[in-house]
Amino acid sequence: xxxxxxxTLIVTRKEFREQLRQPKDVLRYIWFAVVFGGLFPLTNMxxxxxxxxxxxxxxxxxxxxxxxxxxxxxxxFLERQRGTLETxxxxxxxxxxxxxxxxxxxxxxxxxxxxxxxxxELVAVxxxxxxxxxxxxxxxxxxxxxFLIYFALFVTGPLVLVYVIGAxxxxxxxxxxxxxxxxxxxxxxxxxxxxxxxxxxxxRPGLNWGFVAALTGAMVAVDAVALRVALGLFSxxxxxxxxxx
Amino acid sequence: xxxxWAIQTEGLTRRxxxxxxxxxxxxxxPRGTIFGFLGPNGAGKTTTVRLLLGLLxxxxxxxxxxxxxxxxxxxxxVGVLLDRDGLYxxxxxxxxxxxxxxxxxxxxxxxxxxxxxxxxxxxxxxxRDELVGGWSKGMRQKLALARALLADxxxxxxxxxxxxxxxxxLKVVRDLIVSLAAxxxxxxxxxxxxxxxxxxxCTQVGLIRAGRLLLQEEPRALRLRMSxxxxxxxxGGLSDAAIAAVRRLPEVQELxxxxxxxxxxxxxxxxxxxxxxxxxxxxxxxxxVRHATRSLEDIYLELMQEEx
Numbered sequence: 001x002x003x004x005x006x007x008t009l010i011v012t013r014k015e016f017r018e019q020l021r022q023p024k025d026v027l028r029y030i031w032f033a034v035v036f037g038g039l040f041p042l043t044n045m046x047x048x049x050x051x052x053x054x055x056x057x058x059x060x061x062x063x064x065x066x067x068x069x070x071x072x073x074x075x076x077f078l079e080r081q082r083g084t085l086e087t088x089x090x091x092x093x094x095x096x097x098x099x100x101x102x103x104x105x106x107x108x109x110x111x112x113x114x115x116x117x118x119x120x121e122l123v124a125v126x127x128x129x130x131x132x133x134x135x136x137x138x139x140x141x142x143x144x145x146x147f148l149i150y151f152a153l154f155v156t157g158p159l160v161l162v163y164v165i166g167a168x169x170x171x172x173x174x175x176x177x178x179x180x181x182x183x184x185x186x187x188x189x190x191x192x193x194x195x196x197x198x199x200x201x202x203x204r205p206g207l208n209w210g211f212v213a214a215l216t217g218a219m220v221a222v223d224a225v226a227l228r229v230a231l232g233l234f235s236x237x238x239x240x241x242x243x244x245x
Numbered sequence: 246x247x248x249x250w251a252i253q254t255e256g257l258t259r260r261x262x263x264x265x266x267x268x269x270x271x272x273x274x275p276r277g278t279i280f281g282f283l284g285p286n287g288a289g290k291t292t293t294v295r296l297l298l299g300l301l302x303x304x305x306x307x308x309x310x311x312x313x314x315x316x317x318x319x320x321x322x323v324g325v326l327l328d329r330d331g332l333y334x335x336x337x338x339x340x341x342x343x344x345x346x347x348x349x350x351x352x353x354x355x356x357x358x359x360x361x362x363x364x365x366x367x368x369x370x371x372x373r374d375e376l377v378g379g380w381s382k383g384m385r386q387k388l389a390l391a392r393a394l395l396a397d398x399x400x401x402x403x404x405x406x407x408x409x410x411x412x413x414x415l416k417v418v419r420d421l422i423v424s425l426a427a428x429x430x431x432x433x434x435x436x437x438x439x440x441x442x443x444x445x446x447c448t449q450v451g452l453i454r455a456g457r458l459l460l461q462e463e464p465r466a467l468r469l470r471m472s473x474x475x476x477x478x479x480x481g482g483l484s485d486a487a488i489a490a491v492r493r494l495p496e497v498q499e500l501x502x503x504x505x506x507x508x509x510x511x512x513x514x515x516x517x518x519x520x521x522x523x524x525x526x527x528x529x530x531x532x533x534v535r536h537a538t539r540s541l542e543d544i545y546l547e548l549m550q551e552e553x
Contacts, residue, residue, distance in 0.1 A: 007348070010344070010347045010348055013347075014333070014336070014340075014344045017336055017340055017344075018333060018335045018336055021335040021336065021376060022335055082329075082333075082334065083327075083329030083330070083331055084329075084331045084332065084333055086300065086327055086329065086331065087325060087327055087329075087330075087331025088331070089298075089300055090298045090300065090320060090323070090325045090327070091320060091345070091348045091349070092317045092318070092320040092321045092348065092349070093317075093348055094317060236299060236300045236301075237300065237301055237302055240295060240300045240301060241301075
């Protein structure tokens with residue numbers, strides 16, 4: 001177990017090193033934070049604070065989902081396309097460590113993206129309230145989100161991201177072009193509507209603890225299945241056979 | 246007792262649908278051997294390498310590396326350079342090696358020293374902090390080779406390691422391969438199309454075609470076994486009578502006359518003396534007698550033609 005963790009962290013660290021050498025990608029994540037965290041919430045000014053908070057939640061989550069999809073394609077598809085994956089698979093690293101190392105990297109970057117979006121939204125709303133103190137009914141400086149928002153974003157959110165990353169990984173290991181990988185990666189989020197609808201049937205949809213808790217439970221089950229399938233299909237042989245010549 | 250074979254396979258077979266990419270490959274490569282694995286594209290070389298590295302599973306047969314079944318433990322004992330160099334374009338030369346050093350669990354102080362030694366040896370030390378994405382093929386190849394050597398593995402699997410290298414670097418790499426095997430008992434499994442190189446450095450060669458191993462032998466023994474004595478005789482001028490007289494000799498298997506030059510394939514090397522005597526007896530002036538030996542390339546091409 002200790003060895004697997006160590007190997008996983010080696011892969012994750014390599015992913016970070018590569019990412020930090022690509023300023024274009026880093027700038028893209030900052031742009032997501034500005035757009036999803038800073039600009040969209042400001043379009044809700046004039047409403048009451050609860051509507052604004054509920055309305056901004058999908059945008060904040062979307063920043064994470066888009067980032068997760070993008071980083072996963074980068075971590076799996078590009079490595080496969082550039083021919084580095086076969087050499088990596090020829091090392092003593094276990095399949096699990098290679099897979100988990102990349103998943104953890106994508107998860108961390110996506111969470112960072114969501115975190116940056118939240119921070120950006122708080123800065124934007126507080127700045128807007130300073131300029132127009134009555135711009136958001138029921139809110140005052142210093143404005144902060146209720147705890148439930150943080151729980152939904154940083155407890156339920158990662159569970160959603162794990163599914164997105166797992167599906168993105170499998171797609172990235174099988175598709176022939178990065179465009180297809182990106183498209184299918186985004187489409188793979190659609191099946192999430194199933195657990196979401198089921199939860200909505202039994203819990204009152206909206207920003208309440210019952211809904212969030214039920215959604216969290218459903219996502220744990222979805223992730224367990226998704227990760228089991230992804231790990232089962234992530235073997236050296238299936239990866240190598242799908243490496244383009 | 247140390248396991249004698251660096252690589253051992255028995256009946257190793259792999260099919261892709263109806264096509265048999267590798268058909269009952271049985272190889273026994275002793276430690277300290279430089280083994281040249283030769284064959285045309287699509288012969289089964291890549292499939293063999295992938296099976297030896299555990300990247301593919303065999304449909305039948307088995308393989309062992311240093312006595313270990315193929316898996317994560319056997320992969321610890323192997324340094325690889327595959328047909329694509331596998332370097333990360335967005336990492337520096339140092340970071341590329343550091344990543345693989347970490348994978349092979351080299352302790353940090355030793356790892357740094359080892360990376361420095363290899364980068365200096367490869368003439369890449371001054372460029373260690375550059376991203377390798379913009380590097381030339383030759384520089385990348387040297388770095389990829391350094392990566393294969395990083396953990397000082399007892400077995401190296403190298404696919405065209407000298408491809409893209411300038412003559413000076415090529416000599417360095419060639420000498421390195423020879424010294425690794427001769428001085429340090431490292432085993433090198435070398436996939437190459439460069440038959441002259443294989444002939445020069447390999448202590449054993451294996452010829453594969455259409456998934457089947459045609460032979461595994463020392464290049465010198467192979468040349469002796471496969472070569473029939475060939476003689477090229479330059480004369481002052483050949484008459485039809487002289488050619489006819491030589492053709493009548495029982496040791497002459499093939500004869501080609503080209504102007505004043507006579508090329509003969511003989512059943513035994515000593516027969517060249519009788520040929521010369523016959524020519525002189527027919528009044529032909531003999532200026533030069535050359536005994537031609539067949540190169541590995543000649544033998545390879547002949548075998549590939551026969552099998553084809």
